Amino acid sequence: MPTALITGASGGIGYELAKLFARDHHNLVLVARSTDKLAQVASELQSHGVVVNVIALDLAEPPAAKFLFDQLQREGVAIDILINNAGFGAFGEFAQMRHQEILGQINLNITALTQITRLFLQPMLSRRSGRIMNVASTAGFLPGPLMAVYYATKAYVISFSEAIANELHGSGVTVTCFCPGATHTGFAHRAGNDKSRLFKKMGAMSAEKVALDGYRSVMEGRTLAISGMHNWISAQSIRFAPRKMVTLVSRWISEKIE
Numbered sequence: 001m002p003t004a005l006i007t008g009a010s011g012g013i014g015y016e017l018a019k020l021f022a023r024d025h026h027n028l029v030l031v032a033r034s035t036d037k038l039a040q041v042a043s044e045l046q047s048h049g050v051v052v053n054v055i056a057l058d059l060a061e062p063p064a065a066k067f068l069f070d071q072l073q074r075e076g077v078a079i080d081i082l083i084n085n086a087g088f089g090a091f092g093e094f095a096q097m098r099h100q101e102i103l104g105q106i107n108l109n110i111t112a113l114t115q116i117t118r119l120f121l122q123p124m125l126s127r128r129s130g131r132i133m134n135v136a137s138t139a140g141f142l143p144g145p146l147m148a149v150y151y152a153t154k155a156y157v158i159s160f161s162e163a164i165a166n167e168l169h170g171s172g173v174t175v176t177c178f179c180p181g182a183t184h185t186g187f188a189h190r191a192g193n194d195k196s197r198l199f200k201k202m203g204a205m206s207a208e209k210v211a212l213d214g215y216r217s218v219m220e221g222r223t224l225a226i227s228g229m230h231n232w233i234s235a236q237s238i239r240f241a242p243r244k245m246v247t248l249v250s251r252w253i254s255e256k257i258e
Contacts, residue, residue: 012185
């Protein structure tokens with residue numbers, strides 16, 4: 001069986017992706033911070049007759065990416081599909097945000113994703129076979145007042161993924177950048193923007209539907225995929241609107257309401 005590595009796999013989109021891969025007979029390596037949640041997920045998914053390895057790890061810590069790669073190398077686990085799903089955001093004005101929240105977002109959303117991609121790409125290139133999916137966000141298409149760092153990190157993921165997808169053309173390895181919009185997971189509560197207009201008035205997609213879109217996208221080898229037609233339309237319209245207007249609308253959407 002092929003093996004899929006999924007980060008941020010203990011809940012939300014990562015958990016739903018893990019279920020889809022297990023049902024399609026992929027062995028799994030699941031990475032998240034919570035040992036207990038990972039154990040629960042592993043127990044559930046093993047019923048599909050697949051091997052599920054779990055690694056409790058905080059990928060925002062600088063040594064984590066190399067530790068993860070080295071451990072799987074020692075165990076002889078080859079990764080056929082890499083899903084870089086782990087990430088987090090924080091709501092608030094940049095000048096008031098805690099230093100650790102700023103660096104934490106950059107370390108996890110950018111640095112860890114980049115390191116993990118680089119490490120697991122090399123064996124894929126040697127085998128001339130592999131799939132990588134980096135989970136960005138529709139937030140990456142516009143500036144994000146009140147979540148400035150998060151939006152900027154997702155812009156990096158989009159640019160980085162599209163660039164290396166081009167570099168790897170013909171190598172046997174595909175790179176997919178997957179961009180969900182607002183999704184019903186624990187992300188918004190942790191980020192502190194669950195009371196925003198985006199979530200309270202404009203609606204969010206289910207994690208199950210988003211994960212299915214992502215699963216299909218990576219298996220088809222698509223370079224850029226946006227989940228949901230309304231999100232696709234929004235992302236396209238941004239290209240033609242004045243940047244100042246886009247930024248104002250972005251702030252209005254992110255503002256909290258009663």
